[in-house]
Amino acid sequence: MLIAQISDPHLRPPGILYQGLVDSNAMFDAAVRHLNALDPAPDLVLLSGDLVDEGTAEEYAAARQALSAIRKPLLAIPGNHDHRERFRCCFRDRGYLPSEGPLHFAQGAFGPVRILGLDITVPGEHHGDMTDEACAWLAARLAEEPSRPTLVMMHQPPVESGIPYIDKYNCRGGERLADIIARYPNVERILCGHIHRAMQCRFAGTMLATAPSTTTAIALRLSPDAAPGSFLEPPALLLHQWKEGRGLITHVSPIGAFSGPWPFF
Template sequence: MLIAQLSDPHLRPAGELYRGLVDSNAMFAAALDQLDRLDPQPDLVLLSGDLVEEGTEAEYAQAASLLARLRAPILAIPGNHDSRDGFRRCFAHHPHLPASGPLHFAADGFGPLRVLGLDVTVPGAHHGEMDAAAYAWLEARLAEQPGRPTLIMMHQPPFASGIPFIDPYRCHHGERLAAIVARHPSVERILCGNLHRFMQLRFAGTLLMTAPSTTTALALRLSPDAEPASYVEPPAMLLHHWRKETGLVTHLMPIGTFRGPLPFF
């Protein structure tokens, strides 16, 4: 089973630039081109939040237009820049999304891996929150199929990255998530977005990863007084490859056209 994870495209209405500087729509289209060239094709595409920048209907119309070309099914969760209502309307044809409230979902029918979408966004705020309701929902879902390999997808990661200007926007009360995951060894990965960089760490006995943005990269500045900044670095996506004999292998895949293929050496 091959799963592609795209994150934080921050799409804009047709013809508009992200922050007035970067063509996020064209960069996301390039990511979709990359997916189209993959052989084999992904069995599933995950979108880990901040699909659009301002949560407007025009942005979601642009998102729907771009995503219509994907051949693989899509599972998506909102980020802090999304509007839950607009997001819900954009993915109204996705029966796994609830009709009201947080956009948690449990997806069982796409292959050997189960995917749980955990919506930790707080409307009107940029940080995430692992509140009591999210805790209860996740505990119940993991208890349903305790032996099945499972991915948890959420937007804000529940840890401090060391980049001071983004860490206030992490998922608060990450210790609640850790307590649940530690009791469920079937959790293969926790997959996040929000940080616009690839990061990996051990978390509650499993691996937690953040996907890079298809648009800009957050400046890797670790000084406590670092000034906030972003760069137009080479964008990338994550490819999660599940095989029974090896389990889940994750690849960081740059987006673009590069010299090659060259002779193997």
Template sequence: MGALRSVDPRFSPRPRHPARGIATAGRRESTLRGGEVSAWGRLLRANRAAASIASCCFCFRPSGGEEFRGRLSRDHHSRLGRSPTSFEAAALLIAHLSDPHLRPTGELYQGLVDSNAMFDAAVSHVNALDPAPDLVIVTGDIVDHGAPAEYEHARSALAAIRRPVLMLPGNHDEREAFRAAFAGRGYLPATGPLHFAAGDHGPVRILGLDITIPGEHGGEASEEACGWLEARLREEPARPTLVLMHQPPFQTGIACIDAYNCRGETRLEAILTSHPQVERVLCGHVHRFVMTRFANTVLVTAPSTTTAIALRLAPDAEPASFVEPPAFLLHQWRGDALVTHLVPVGRFRGPLPFF
């Protein structure tokens, strides 16, 4: 049998179940003579269900555990207590890289992996996207040891990105060296934590929250950081907003990395819950793509452009990393919803003449 195309649930001859989002199949699709179940019917139903689920992936914004982003056009504005604005009329495409752990030229990450070459490959992939992203964000651990020679290489590597770039530090960065290396980009503060607000890159506002603690691997949503965030969110309550931070404020189930997550999550959650314009909280640190609900919004961590931390969920699992295919995220603001895609870096077999 030749390859079968996945069926778009919008064109199914029978409607999807309104609650489950699963396509219901007609009798002719599920039975053959003698009552035998048709393999085609089973595959068709499976494809419909998968397509239906995929159409919801990364597009929901939970509110009280009920609201999905597919319903956004109906109730988004009432939830914000406002009428549609020009922010919903424009689109925005954001490439989201994280944790490149760049090293001085010629040196390997952990003495084993060429993180510099892997980042260059990710940048080449981003530059080749069609359509091109409007903005590139990098959520921390730009370099591995915070050394001047690493930042010198990072400046060169980042210069290859053809679009505007916004970055915030991670636990492997050194705050003052980071500030000195990237001060010329014009969005970082001259003193203190490296928080930033960027509203000139399209319809979505970007808030970078520096939760790093100098000399420590964990982060903290401190009173100072949360006060800064709340003040910025109050400035434009009607504008779709992304909040960037390095360490995520939740438990991933990977014990070795959860020991160094973001403390003060209750304080942060209270602020974000009171500001429904926050479309995503975007993090790094975990070296894996992870998604969860947090503070009535969606929180995702981006994979690293270098090694992946092993997905070992046993509490006593031995920490490890793998050289998995690197990847980045692509966030598309579509006028009234934010859609997130996972993009593997590299060349793969295809394109093949089916979908």
């Protein structure tokens, strides 16, 4: 099973630039063209939050148009820049999100790997939180199929990246999440966005990976007193390939036109 993960497009209304500087909509369109050209094509596309930038109805109208070009099934969760109810409305015809409450979902119809989407957003805030409700939902869903390969997708990572100005807004209650995940060795990955960079680490007996943004990259500044910043680095997405007997392997797939292929390796 091949699963593509895109993240943090921060879509704006038509004609409006992200942060007044970057055409995030055009960059997302390029990411979709890249997705659609992958060979082999992914079985499923995941979007790990911050679909839009300000949570407005106009942004979600633009998002629906942009997402309609993706040829494969899409599962998405909200991020801290999303508006929960407008996000729900944006995906109302896809049939996988609940009609009320947090936007958690469990989907296993697309192949051998089951996807659990965990909505840890806190309306009006930029950090995430493993609330009692989120912990209970996740524990119950994992208990349903304790042997099936599973991915857990959430927006803010429950760990520190080392980038001080983004770590202020990670997912709180990470130790509560770790207690649950550690009981289930079938969890192949925890997939996050939010960092606008590719990052990986061990977490609760599994691996955690964050996807790059399809727009700007948060500056990789690891000094405790580093000033916030972003760069227009080459965007990318993640490809997660699962095979029986091997498990999951994750690749970074840069988006853009590059020289090659050359006849050597």
